[in-house]
Amino acid sequence: MVGVFLTDINGFLPAVGRFKENLAHADGDLIGIHSGSIRTVVQGRGLPPFCVYRRSVFSRDRHIMSKSLRLQILGLLGGSLALVLVIALSCFNFLSDNVQSYRSLLEGPIRASQLVDEANLQFKVQVQEWKNVLLRGKTPAERDKFWAQFKEQERKVQGTLGQLADMKGTDVSLKGQVQRLQQEHRALGSAYRNGRDAFVAAGGDASAGDAAVKGVDRPTSEQMAALVDQLHKSSDAQSIAISNEADRTILVGAIVMLGSALLVGLLALWLVNRNLIAPIRMLIDYVAQLSEGKFAARVDLTRQDELGRLAIAANTLRDFLAETFSRLKRSTTDLDTAGTELNAIAALMAQGTHEQFERTDQVATAMTEMSATAQEVARHAADAARAADEADHNAQDGEKVMQSTIVTITRMRNEIASTANVIQQLETDSCRIGKVLEVIRGIADQTNLLALNAAIEAARAGEAGRGFAVVADEVRTLAQRTAVSTAEINQIISSVQTGATDAVQAIQGGQARSEESVEQVTHAGATLQRITVAVENIRDMNRQIATAAEEQTSVAEDISRNLTEITAIAVTNQDNVKRTQGASHDLHGLSVELNSVISRLSA
Structure with a gap:
């Protein structure tokens, strides 16, 4: 049985060898065409003369043909990007004006409002320290401690008001109000010092010290509250105006960019359809005919780009498949x-x-x-x-x-x-x-x-x-x-x-x-x-x-x-x-x- 098996194998191998040789020739030819470059793989195998091409011709013209389609696509993309860039720069210019206005608002009224709020808070803390002097200053050490804190808050209020008065871009009327408030606050400090002297002279009687300064801080508090309200209203009004202007700028920029994008898209679609889609569809139809076994026709596409090379390769494939x-x-x-x-x-x-x-x-x-x-x-x-x-x-x-x-x-x-x-x-x-x-x-x-x-x-x-x-x-x-x-x-x-x-x-x-x-x-x-x-x-x-x-x-x-x-x-x-x-x-x-x-x- 083994001898019969070996005899059959010996008879089977030559036939398989011949079949593999034919498939190898066919597979090598297919690889030569599928690789995308025209090769002389069919030379010497009995193919028709039109299937044999010189490699040197395509090597010489390959550099020129490989650039045209790429340049078209790059030119289309470059023009679209340039137009979008111009529109974006214009919108950025408009938005930069709004940003500058908002920065001026932050550095002007909003900063002034923050300083007034800070001075108001410091003034309230100063008044609280005065109450600590009256209520908790029973001993000289405690009284000196709270009085030192009172003077520290007084210095902070004067410093904040001085910073507000010296701020650039401040309205003249606002600067006058701040200076008057600063003077009244200094006068208020003298009144509190008199009250402290009365408190000490009365032997630490809180009612004597409170009676000496009763009602002296009300005008300063009312003036400071009015200034805070005025600055808040001014900053809110300017903020609303800048926000409305920014909304209008964003709306106009969006409309312009959408219109430009639509225009660029239509132009690109037309160019792509004319230069790419139509030739590709023609090549697809030709390859479909080849897949159906129709080898009579040849594609006619005279272009000096990749699609032209693809047409030449399709014709060569047709000859090779036959x-x-x-x-x-x-x-x-x-x-x-x-x-x-x-x-x-x-x-x-x-x-x-x-x-x-x-x-x-x-x-x-x-x-x-x-x-x-x-x-x-x-x-x-x-x-x-x-x-x-x-x-x-x-x-x-x-x-x-x-x-x-x-x-x-x-x-x-x-x-x-x-x-x-x-x-x-x-x-x-x-x-x-x-x-x-x-x-x-x-x-x-x-x-x-x-x-x-x-x-x-x-x-x-x-x-x-x-x-x-x-x-x-x-x-x-x-x-x-x-x-x-x-x-x-x-x-x-x-x-x-x-x-x-x-x-x-x-x-x-x-x-x-x-x-x-x-x-x-x-x-x-x-x-x-x-x-x-x-x-x-x-x-x-x-x-x-x-x-x-x-x-x-x-x-x-x-x-x-x-x-x-x-x-x-x-x-x-x-x-x-x-x-x-x-x-x-x-x-x-x-x-x-x-x-x-x-x-x-x-x-």
Whole structure:
């Protein structure tokens, strides 16, 4: 099947190569025309002589032709902008007069009104400071503080009125009113100083100070209020007049600019329609005829600008399309042949893909079973490892018990040895006690003998030795009792010595048996340790088996996954083969449709 497939490919490639070569020639020619410059791309390909142009001619005339349309548009835009600029400058001139008038208003009446308002406010603060002197100036320090603030406000009022009187452009009558107000304010200051003297002379009596200046500030306040009202009315009137004049100027400027813009727009529309729209529409109609396959007519547009160059390019495109469709007609047969061969190759690929899918499915099933077996082995190995772990733990526990038993028996052996030593010491002490008893028994015998001799001597003495005889008798009795007791003690010590000897022999036998037990337990511990090592080796081998089984499972899963992916790729290839078959059918239909189009264009 692979050999047949390669044979079909080898037969298919030349046809595809011929088709690609024809398309490359056609595509290169189209790129040469679409780039906007007339090229010699059709030279040497069998085109008619009128399709070949010399590049040097267009390179020489290109600079001149590329400027004309640009100059027309730039001239139109420049004239429109110049006219709009003249109108804008005229409106700006009118508005600048209004701005100058408004600036004069700000620097004149409005500024004067602001200064009068400021002086009025400062005068009210001055009067308030006078009241602070009367009401809060109980002590000299407080009185001096508020009086200093009073004089400060008085100085500010005089300064503001002086600034208003010296302001440029102030009306003469207004300047006279301000000067009179300034003089009255200075006179008012003298009255307030007299009132302060009266207040101080009265010992800080507020009524005395207030009576001294009662009503003296009313004329100044009324005159200042009248001046404020006069300046406000004057500034408002001038502001209204300037605003009305500005509105009229803006209205006239807007009307003039709208009229000029309308005139410029109509002129530009007429020029654009004559120089651009009409030639472009003619070229559009000609290109539409070319798109319908009508190559008989040629565009006739004699202009020395870009549109003229576009007309020349359209005629060249017409000649090129005629030759291109002639070549496409020759390529249709190759396209149909290539589509047939592609369909046959797609059928072979579909069959091979189906067989590959079946084989891959069988391998995937086998890998699934192998993966399940490996998982079962891994599970049994894990169970064996757990059992080995449990046996290892039990052996370690038994080893610990044996070690504890060895320690206990060793301790017992040491205690038995200590007991044997004690009993041997007891036997030695018993022997020493027997020797002491022998001495005591000898002493008792000698005492008894001496008592007997003393009794004999007392009997010889007669009545004089009676008391001594009684004592000798008592001594003899004690000596006999001592001898009897010594004999009993000696008998007991003999029994103790016999028991101690038997106990030492028994303890020595138990010590020998405990040493044998220690040796046997030590041997059992070593055996348990070897068992533990063997169990650990078994556990390690089980773990290695489980690890190997898991790795085998992982590898099997990877292989299964890869097989699944291969199956998916095979399915995708099968779909692609189906799409290739569909594409080959479409290619055949495209060849038929291309034949019909070429026949229509040829007509």
